[in-house]
Amino acid sequence: MSKTINRRNFLRLSLLGSGGLLIGLQFAGCESKGSEMPVDIDTLDFTSFNAYIEMAKTGHVIIYSPNPEIGQGVKTAMPMIVAEELDVPWKMVTVKQAPLSNDFNRQVAGGSQSIRQNFPTLRNAGATVKLMLMTAAANQWKIPVSECSAEDAIIKNTKGDQLKYADVLEAAALLEVPEKAPLKKSKDFKLIGQPIANVDIDEIITGKPIFGIDYKEEGMKFASIIIPPFGANLATFDAKKALEQKGIEQVVAIGDKVAIIGQNTWSVFKAKDLVDVQWKNIKSDQDSKVIDAKMDKALSKKANKIVGYGQYDKAIKNADKVISKTFSSPYVAHATLEPLCFFADVKEKNVRLIGPTQVPKDSATTVAKELGIPVENITVEMTRMGGGFGRRLSTDFTLEAALISAKIKAPVKLVHKREDDMDSGQFRPKVKYQMTAGIKNNTLKAFQIREAIAQNFGLRPWNANFFPKGTTDHYNIESALIETEISTLWWRAPISNMVGFSTGCFLDEVAEEMGKDVIDLHHEMLDVATGKKLPYAPKRMKEVIDLVKEKSNWGKSDKIQGFAAYFSHNTYVAEVCEIEMRGDVPVPTKVFAAVDCGIVINISGAKAQVEGSILDALGHSRNSEISIVKGKVQEQNFDTYKLGRMMDTPVVETYFVDTNAAPTGLGEPAYPPAAAAFANAVKKATGKRWTNHPFLA
Amino acid sequence: MEFSLKVNQQNFTVEVDPGTPLLWVLRDELQLMGTKYGCGIGQCGACTVHIDGEAQRSCQTTIEIAEGQDITTIEGLSDHGDHPVQEAWKEIDVPQCGYCQGGQMMTASAFLAKNPSPDAKEIRMAMQGNICRCASYNRIEKAVAVAAEKLTK
Numbered sequence A: 001m002s003k004t005i006n007r008r009n010f011l012r013l014s015l016l017g018s019g020g021l022l023i024g025l026q027f028a029g030c031e032s033k034g035s036e037m038p039v040d041i042d043t044l045d046f047t048s049f050n051a052y053i054e055m056a057k058t059g060h061v062i063i064y065s066p067n068p069e070i071g072q073g074v075k076t077a078m079p080m081i082v083a084e085e086l087d088v089p090w091k092m093v094t095v096k097q098a099p100l101s102n103d104f105n106r107q108v109a110g111g112s113q114s115i116r117q118n119f120p121t122l123r124n125a126g127a128t129v130k131l132m133l134m135t136a137a138a139n140q141w142k143i144p145v146s147e148c149s150a151e152d153a154i155i156k157n158t159k160g161d162q163l164k165y166a167d168v169l170e171a172a173a174l175l176e177v178p179e180k181a182p183l184k185k186s187k188d189f190k191l192i193g194q195p196i197a198n199v200d201i202d203e204i205i206t207g208k209p210i211f212g213i214d215y216k217e218e219g220m221k222f223a224s225i226i227i228p229p230f231g232a233n234l235a236t237f238d239a240k241k242a243l244e245q246k247g248i249e250q251v252v253a254i255g256d257k258v259a260i261i262g263q264n265t266w267s268v269f270k271a272k273d274l275v276d277v278q279w280k281n282i283k284s285d286q287d288s289k290v291i292d293a294k295m296d297k298a299l300s301k302k303a304n305k306i307v308g309y310g311q312y313d314k315a316i317k318n319a320d321k322v323i324s325k326t327f328s329s330p331y332v333a334h335a336t337l338e339p340l341c342f343f344a345d346v347k348e349k350n351v352r353l354i355g356p357t358q359v360p361k362d363s364a365t366t367v368a369k370e371l372g373i374p375v376e377n378i379t380v381e382m383t384r385m386g387g388g389f390g391r392r393l394s395t396d397f398t399l400e401a402a403l404i405s406a407k408i409k410a411p412v413k414l415v416h417k418r419e420d421d422m423d424s425g426q427f428r429p430k431v432k433y434q435m436t437a438g439i440k441n442n443t444l445k446a447f448q449i450r451e452a453i454a455q456n457f458g459l460r461p462w463n464a465n466f467f468p469k470g471t472t473d474h475y476n477i478e479s480a481l482i483e484t485e486i487s488t489l490w491w492r493a494p495i496s497n498m499v500g501f502s503t504g505c506f507l508d509e510v511a512e513e514m515g516k517d518v519i520d521l522h523h524e525m526l527d528v529a530t531g532k533k534l535p536y537a538p539k540r541m542k543e544v545i546d547l548v549k550e551k552s553n554w555g556k557s558d559k560i561q562g563f564a565a566y567f568s569h570n571t572y573v574a575e576v577c578e579i580e581m582r583g584d585v586p587v588p589t590k591v592f593a594a595v596d597c598g599i600v601i602n603i604s605g606a607k608a609q610v611e612g613s614i615l616d617a618l619g620h621s622r623n624s625e626i627s628i629v630k631g632k633v634q635e636q637n638f639d640t641y642k643l644g645r646m647m648d649t650p651v652v653e654t655y656f657v658d659t660n661a662a663p664t665g666l667g668e669p670a671y672p673p674a675a676a677a678f679a680n681a682v683k684k685a686t687g688k689r690w691t692n693h694p695f696l697a
Numbered sequence B: 001m002e003f004s005l006k007v008n009q010q011n012f013t014v015e016v017d018p019g020t021p022l023l024w025v026l027r028d029e030l031q032l033m034g035t036k037y038g039c040g041i042g043q044c045g046a047c048t049v050h051i052d053g054e055a056q057r058s059c060q061t062t063i064e065i066a067e068g069q070d071i072t073t074i075e076g077l078s079d080h081g082d083h084p085v086q087e088a089w090k091e092i093d094v095p096q097c098g099y100c101q102g103g104q105m106m107t108a109s110a111f112l113a114k115n116p117s118p119d120a121k122e123i124r125m126a127m128q129g130n131i132c133r134c135a136s137y138n139r140i141e142k143a144v145a146v147a148a149e150k151l152t153k
Helices: A007-016 A074-086 A114-141 A165-173 A201-205 A240-244 A265-272 A288-299 A312-317 A360-371 A396-408 A418-423 A496-514 A518-529 A538-552 A603-623 A671-686 B022-029 B084-092 B101-114 B120-127 B137-152
Strands: A046-048 A053-056 A061-065 A093-097 A148-151 A154-157 A162-164 A221-226 A233-238 A248-254 A257-262 A276-280 A304-309 A321-329 A341-346 A351-355 A378-382 A412-415 A430-440 A443-454 A474-482 A560-568 A571-582 A585-596 A651-656 B002-007 B010-015 B048-051 B054-057 B070-072
Touching (some): A061 A074, A074 A093, A074 A114, A201 B101, A221 A265, A221 A396, A221 A418, A233 A248, A233 A257, A240 A265, A248 A265, A257 A396, A288 A443, A312 A430, A312 A474, A351 A360, A360 A378, A360 A396, A443 A518, A496 A518, A496 A671, A538 A560, A560 A671, A603 A671, B002 B022, B084 B101, B084 B137
Parallel strands (some): A585 A651
Antiparallel strands (some): A571 A585
16 A cells, blocks of 8 residues: 555645555555455555545545454444445445554454444544545535535535546645534434445455464564463473474573474474473462362452442341352453464564554554564554454563564564463453342342452453442442462453353342342333433333343243343343253253444444354353463363354344444443353253353363 | 475475475465464364365375365365355355354355255254354354355256
């Protein structure tokens, strides 16, 4: 793309002080077409309007997608928002991944926030350029811009004259960039809400090299890495045998890790197993079982109060009935199918980083700090990612690549062998939730969640202010931190995933105890919450509950059904899971999901996220467990670390609430209720309450 | 050592160590990056290619075994990305991250070549060996059924 921004445009844009000029750092193959393109867009001369939009006289439009793409669909959805307000036909749009740039807000794939936080900016980026084009046309017609309208890249005036965007491109680019422009009414959206295919679909189905692991350039070295057990340090290593291997050039220590550098991936993978590494300070207490016992102990007494109101202890004392259940989950790995990898080229004064990251800015600042190179001399190109789920919110692997490159003074692509990807785990925290309810006059009066969590990544979100806060008169949330050296990190729907599961299961138990339908209980609780100041809207939660009730034929169906609902990542989701008993084994066959994520941008991508989140939750809750012994990850690959597969898969039916509310996120919120809805159906069928993940262990 | 390979109807000679998995020959020697590394132990299916028409794990196939055989990778599944399986994948908008999908399509296309009118259970059995970490299984299943319809038309 560098050739598309010529010197002339650069000067013009600089003079105008327009928001954006992107320096050409395009990863080959990352360009994606909105549809079939009859011409080679690289041959066209594009005029840049802002950081998001370039247009050519042929009518072709390039829209830059600012945020990292991990499979959550923002590379399709974010440009759709720009194209909607710019009002150009989607088939003329080519989407490109933007590099890290100060022109954009929060270039992060995390927390389901890309759409929610960027919606106004993306609209404005399109609308301001549309206004510039209309103004240029109005100037040509010598009429006020208020007498012009534009649609599908054509500007019209009240007399019936027409100009194409392409006709006024150059004149428009000379205009002052307006700060604001009129936005469309949501009823006038044409593109938003449509099913638009993944913009990289053609590249994906033909195997184009669009992922970080595919990156290659002349003179590049290959590296693999050996990771110490959690808490241990590197003592010594003997690389004699490894260095005898053909294609192996160096074996070097990188802190407590050992890197193997060579001429291709296979040789560095093979040689890795020949390095004799000795660790010191191996700690026997870095062990899942030891941590489990600490958690149980922590749950037996009061923990740190996080949130509370009313008189919980008194209410429990005065309750007619008190019920309590504890739910637990082991560590689980992100296990992105594309293993951790990154390309780094560290020179004396500058650094190029290319690869899969959810946090390009953090990657640059981390490497800058470690290498003592100014951050402005570091470029980061984002490739498409073979999954993220939170793992690539950390910068450890990017830094590893940079440190290796700095040490060997050559460009290098580091790829973690799967076993090392597992050893590098920064897992979903191991956690237990002890839930307690006090019932008085057959009404849920007091609610407590006591958490014991083994995590070491500092600040964490706490969902104590979410549902069911406000639904009971007395409420108490406590948390006990179990300190360990086992790395943990954000993992799809962090905290919500297990709090949502535990809450969903526990309310099912409470409803059974009270002899009430669990959906009726939710309604009662949300009635209590109505009118209170809460971070969620009880009314919207009721709407998704009612929608899933209707669609699943809840209470009337002859199927065995379980229900759960949760609010997280600003989105409301209610789910009903149907199961069949195959012998003694309960199998989920269908999941109904009702979702309120505000306005849906791309209905195809949105449904994909709901389907994926639900199947992901069912897969992990049934199968997946990481166990640690003496700091060492026991499940080294997919033979022992089990993931959900095709045979276990129910069919997901997704329904969205019809709303004009601003869009929220969808990469995560359908995850938390899914395993609860499944476990609740299992309880109905078997009488057994599943409390511990993985269910099938 | 020198080995001769026939990949996507083209002949290649590569100089690699004996025992090198076909996966790494494709990726690092022939620059065919569509075949993906996921586990290296034949568990995930991301590296699936066709060897004499059979879906095989290229991470478990050494260069010695691959030599002289007719190998097809995702890049060679069709000339213009228009194999019925590719068309179905596009129509159903299957991929999320997309990393596993080349392997999924290679498994699906070899399966449908042998069984062009599968029932739902047969589709599920056939696709069981391929992990999709994004869990796009609903759409994979649907796309295989749509591809089967296209093939039998």
